[in-house]
Amino acid sequence: MIANSMTKVLSGIEMGNMISDAIPGSVLDSNETDVWIGKDDLLRVSRYLRDEKQTDFSFLTSITAIDYIEYFELVYHLLSMRRNSSLIIKSRCYGRDEELSMPSLVEVWKGADYQEREVWDLMGIRFVDHPNLKRILLWEGFDGHPLRKDYLGQDEVTEDYRE
């Protein structure tokens, strides 16, 4: 029976301390709502947050990416249904070229599968070790990644959308 109460938004500072105790050096920054995780430690931190009894984040609500010009920021919304608590972790990815990459979290949460493909498709961030990293909304061969701030649009539609 789920309680008739609000989802508890966990304090980023407290959770940041807890994560850095378990995996030293992984937390780059934290504030009241968010925790910033270094991209190399993201996979280990995710696995820890999912398996640790105290956190129990078995559910990945959403993944999205934002283009802040100097860097891309990935936002992961985590949820624990048993404890009714949520946490936002963020991770930054510097650069602008096609070689941008982040670790894929599909092996931790399968729900990341389509969402990471969407981020790759529209934002152009490659997810290392993703089982099937292909464009999902646009067609293979589409030039560019439309949600980037420097995307200018295409003058004419390419002919290879039929594959």
Add this chain to the structure above:
Amino acid sequence: MSEIRTEPVTINLGPQHPSTHGVFRLRVTFDGEVVVDAEPVLGYLHRGSEKLAEGRTYVQCVTLTDRMDYLASMSNNLAYVSAIEKLAHIEVPERAQYIRVISVELQRIASHLMATGFLLNDLGALATPLMYCFRERERILDLFEMLCGARITLSYMRPGGVFQDAPEDFWPALDTFLRDMPGYIDELEGLITGNEIVLTRTRDVGILTDEMAINSSITGPMLRATGVEWDLRRANPYEIYESLDFDVPIGAIGDTFDRYLVRVQEMRESLRIIKQCVQRIPNGSVRTETPYFIRPPLGDVYSAIESPKGELGFYVVSDGGISPYRWHVRAPSFINLTVLRDMLIGWKMSDLIVIFGSIDIVLGEVDR
């Protein structure tokens, strides 16, 4: 029989196919009649809503949300405006909250009617049961027309309330609807729930376990059918849901029939919610005055509601300007498709259509 080996055959289901509920393509590999692999191909309805929003003001973006899940525009409106209200700290008058809850619950009934009708359509009961569902949905659309003049793309809600108060003749019409609807649901259930053909085709077909559903970020009736009692209206109440009395129906094993049952029971619960709202609705204004250009402070927000399809969330980043810096939709239809492949493998061709139909996706929302 097992000695007969066949070559795997790959066929395309869609994009133009009556049971794909829009333009959706499924590349399926069959061994004989059994599905061995399935790959969804999406994006035929991709309009780039997230990019379009970056060039519109916060209020203009409401119209973009209508065109995502076009069977549940009210829910989309609510999810979006509540995100903006959270970001810009806008208060909503109590009467507006009641009207909002009444309209999203009506929308939930309409959407579940469509899901049920099309499931029957996919089962081979061509058009007739669907028309029963359409008949009742039509009355809900009439009610929406009274509220805002539109039937599908409603754009009824605004940050800070709703665009206008319900007209006087809305309330008697709603009462008549509330009186008739339980009978309609009984009639529908009488035709379907105990129906032997429906049971044979849907019981134990396309089972989704709770563990897999949670790991794959599945939400909505699909998650609840697996026995997980998770409904944002209860778990993280928004608007006035905290004060309302309703149950969260759950399924037993997570098969196609459970998904149907959860939806039918949710329709009854929605009627209960609407009745309570009609009794308690206070007088007062329905909209807080907001500036023509809303300029939320710097920052980001994620806000989600329980839409008929699942958790519909909006992630909005503001740079202090008049339009969002980033506008992301957590679309339940899209994410619920993650498990489609795993659910289909091992089933026969005819079950494929039924399992797919029971997920209840809307391509406008999948592709955005």
